[in-house]
Amino acid sequence: MICAKVKPAVSGLESEFPGKVTAKNVDAMTPESKKEIESLGFTSHGLVVRSADGEILLKQPDHTVDMEAVRKKLRELLGKNEKAK
Numbered sequence: 001m002i003c004a005k006v007k008p009a010v011s012g013l014e015s016e017f018p019g020k021v022t023a024k025n026v027d028a029m030t031p032e033s034k035k036e037i038e039s040l041g042f043t044s045h046g047l048v049v050r051s052a053d054g055e056i057l058l059k060q061p062d063h064t065v066d067m068e069a070v071r072k073k074l075r076e077l078l079g080k081n082e083k084a085k
Helices: 007-016 031-040 067-084
Strands: 046-050 056-061
Touching (some): 007 067, 031 046, 046 067, 056 067
Antiparallel strands (some): 046 056
16 A cells, blocks of 8 residues: 555655656555564654665654655755755
8 A cells, every 4th residue: 555645746756856856655565565664663654765875864754744844855955965066
């Protein structure tokens, strides 16, 4: 099961940040996903922003996902990357 609230928003991040963000919706009901959800401290699912090397940069649990906060964090992180070049 993929959350109907978050799935379209997560999928839309790739078009909002073309070439800079890769979005992935994961089925929270598989045994592997359930282990990951538990390790992240989520009850049932959530949203995680990771760096290219897998470091967790932002996580929001379950139905508390605030997509505007996610967009703000992505703009902040991407801005830092642009300045570092």
